[in-house]
Amino acid sequence: MYEDVYLLPWLLKERKSGDIRPRKLPFIVGTLRSAAVAATVPTTTPTLHHTPEHAHNRRALLNRTGLIAYKRGMITYFDSATGNRHAATILDVDRCQVTHTKTRETDQYFAVQLGLGAVARPDKNVTRQMLGHFARAQVAPKPEVAEFHVANADGLLPIGTLLPPSYFEVGKYVDVRAHSKGKGFQGVMKRWGFKGLRASHGTSVSHRHGGSYGMNQTPGRVLPGKKMPGHMGNVQCTVRNLKVLDIDDSRGTIIICGAVPGPNGAVVKIEDALKHRYNKN
Numbered sequence: 001m002y003e004d005v006y007l008l009p010w011l012l013k014e015r016k017s018g019d020i021r022p023r024k025l026p027f028i029v030g031t032l033r034s035a036a037v038a039a040t041v042p043t044t045t046p047t048l049h050h051t052p053e054h055a056h057n058r059r060a061l062l063n064r065t066g067l068i069a070y071k072r073g074m075i076t077y078f079d080s081a082t083g084n085r086h087a088a089t090i091l092d093v094d095r096c097q098v099t100h101t102k103t104r105e106t107d108q109y110f111a112v113q114l115g116l117g118a119v120a121r122p123d124k125n126v127t128r129q130m131l132g133h134f135a136r137a138q139v140a141p142k143p144e145v146a147e148f149h150v151a152n153a154d155g156l157l158p159i160g161t162l163l164p165p166s167y168f169e170v171g172k173y174v175d176v177r178a179h180s181k182g183k184g185f186q187g188v189m190k191r192w193g194f195k196g197l198r199a200s201h202g203t204s205v206s207h208r209h210g211g212s213y214g215m216n217q218t219p220g221r222v223l224p225g226k227k228m229p230g231h232m233g234n235v236q237c238t239v240r241n242l243k244v245l246d247i248d249d250s251r252g253t254i255i256i257c258g259a260v261p262g263p264n265g266a267v268v269k270i271e272d273a274l275k276h277r278y279n280k281n
Contacts, residue, residue, distance in 0.1 A: 052108035064155045065112040065148040066271030067163055069093045069254065073264050077245055077255060088245055089260045091268055093252045098161045099137045099145065103153065110150045112157055115142030144267050165247045165254045173273035175240045178262040182234030192227045237261040241276045
């Protein structure tokens with residue numbers, strides 16, 4: 001009765017007698033005469049969108065590049081208009097220049113490469129490959145180089161362009177990206193904020209332990225992603241929607257409200273806030 005009906009494999013039920021019958025008739029896919037006919041049914045070829053160009057278009061990118069700066073430390077900043085006190089971070093934009101640009105024709109995406117600072121002894125502290133790279137751009141060798149992806153060719157800047165702190169505006173919001181402070185190998189209480197075990201009442205040598213890591217017989221293993229002791233810090237972090245409090249082109253500094261990842265002297269990438277509503281036109 002069901003020999004001419006095409007069914008999904010998991011809807012068939014094999015009995016001891018060898019008779020194969022469907023479990024539920026409403027789940028019948030179609031009334032094809034043979035399963036081999038399904039391979040001859042014409043179908044459209046799916047459109048593939050995994051090219052570098054499509055991958056670039058899917059990303060949420062800004063229309064202009066950002067800046068790179070050195071973190072100099074934190075201060076207490078008083079707002080002259082309201083008198084409010086803010087914890088702020090000073091960022092030093094030291095001779096930030098455009099050293100290279102990338103286009104879709106040559107690199108499959110649009111990007112601006114920036115250099116920060118200056119090298120005291122380029123012949124000793126810079127490789128020959130990088131010396132040639134900076135010489136081609138006709139800029140002084142830079143100790144720090146970073147790249148910013150932009151949405152289209154309108155965000156590309158001429159090579160050698162010097163970007164001052166006034167590239168950003170006071171009152172605007174920015175996203176800051178840097179590597180956090182490395183804290184070495186830490187336990188679960190410091191790394192993940194675990195409560196720990198009791199301090200007394202029989203607890204011995206396990207006061208800062210994470211408890212039981214194992215499972216029952218099923219699954220009988222520690223699942224991946226379990227919070228355990230390990231290396232903490234020294235990872236790239238992004239802090240979003242920090243307000244620009246002050247800009248000084250003569251000193252090359254930007255004062256940003258709030259804390260910035262990394263120790264003093266860390267290299268920080270600054271760009272327009274991607275998700276803040278007040279930055280959208």
